[in-house]
Amino acid sequence: MAKGTNLKTAELEKISHLDYFNIAVSVDCVIFCYEEKELKVLVIKSDLEEFSGLYSLLGDLVRPDEDLDTASYRILQERTGMEDVYLEQVHTFGSIDRHPSGRVITTAYYSLIDAKHQKLRLTNNDLHWHPVRNIKKMAFDHKAILDTCLGRLREQVMEHPVIFNLLPEKFSLRELQELYEAILSVSLDRRNFRKKIGIKDWLVDLNEMEEDVPHRPGKLYKLKPEFKRKTPRRKSSNPRPQIA
Amino acid sequence: MAKGTNLKTAELEKISHLDYFNIAVSVDCVIFCYEEKELKVLVIKSDLEEFSGLYSLLGDLVRPDEDLDTASYRILQERTGMEDVYLEQVHTFGSIDRHPSGRVITTAYYSLIDAKHQKLRLTNNDLHWHPVRNIKKMAFDHKAILDTCLGRLREQVMEHPVIFNLLPEKFSLRELQELYEAILSVSLDRRNFRKKIGIKDWLVDLNEMEEDVPHRPGKLYKLKPEFKRKTPRRKSSNPRPQIA
């Protein structure tokens, strides 16, 4: 092993039934939605004795014939019935003792979906949307995974038009602002918020109005199509410098 | 597997010698240093037929009894002889066919070290520092790993005092600016650069001057001790909002 991952085929075969392969690989998905003015995450009751009563994230072992992105996409599809979702890898958690049954490393993804479009397989009623801010404790290291993904979401939200994956096609600026406030746990000045969103030039004015609201209706907007990217953004390796 | 990673011990044992464990887990380290006014990366000649003549990053399989972080730290120590290094996880690469000899997923870390303090095990003379901007092609998917890590480094450099891990304890503002310029591939205005660094309040003026320079010597500075963090920063999950 002295030369890194430059394993020769023979070497690889020699060790392939030894300890080196006794690490299982899984993915876990932090699937966010926005419902009742709250950021929620899809969780399921843990069926391990050790974690009885606690919730866990949705995950699965990675199959030998699928890559990590495919595995997380599969989980998302199985659970939400949705085809076209925003999904991004965040971090890999690999502590020795993170899984009580053996050595399992897991790669965490976060996903943003529109609550209205999802059709949960709720036949299994352990599966449900849980408000993120109420969650204190989870099975495994899933609370740490959730926190890390929430941190990443908060970073992304400032700079990239990802948040729209949580909203229906048409939305008012009030709904958008409430969503930012829910994710960031802050309150924002309405005029400044509108100015800033305006500068970003992400939205199209649909010339339609809200309906069925018990107050003066607001204009409806949608995201400009060129910003609808469901696949993970590619990080430019040549960003505009911010230093001097 | 329908309940994610909630594997019961029995389930785990049942599958533990089946295909699910036929995925090997490795780490790869993108170890940067700054030498001769260039950003360099530590590489080694690939010893696979398929990649003859190409360089690869330093990596190794993760041992069943070590964390991912521990594994990458071990590689770093083995190769550079250094004890106290900056190391941060970046991304996990899991394409099915990324390794010609079998299914190997790898978690990439990047590391920043001071070229002067390192004692390379150069007995193996395939191992060397290679200028990052010359590298066009590498073994495996290592060029993509390098690019991703360089992208992360560029992001970090703007906001966090990580760059100082590439410099000796004492440095001049010119050296610091040249390092920023090397990493970001831009040229910066000297007065604006100094103003911006001043605002950040990262440095201590040592009241010492450069020596042995063929021109007017500049003042020497060092990083304030409270910013010396070798361990990965913890991402706050409650950042200051930048929206409105």
Next chain:
DNA sequence: TAACATTGTGTTCTAAATACACAATGTGTA
């Protein structure tokens, strides 16, 4: 002692962030 390379420093202009108030519109209800 002159040419050279580099240090150290400040102002103006522009862009973005923040703080803040009032008239207009549609709904619900007395």
Next chain:
DNA sequence: TACACATTGTGTATTTAGAACACAATGTTA
């Protein structure tokens, strides 16, 4: 039918950060 209510839509003044830009002083080398 008119009033209370909730919310929309809009602009200015202040502060803060970024960008562009020039010149005298210092130490080295030839």
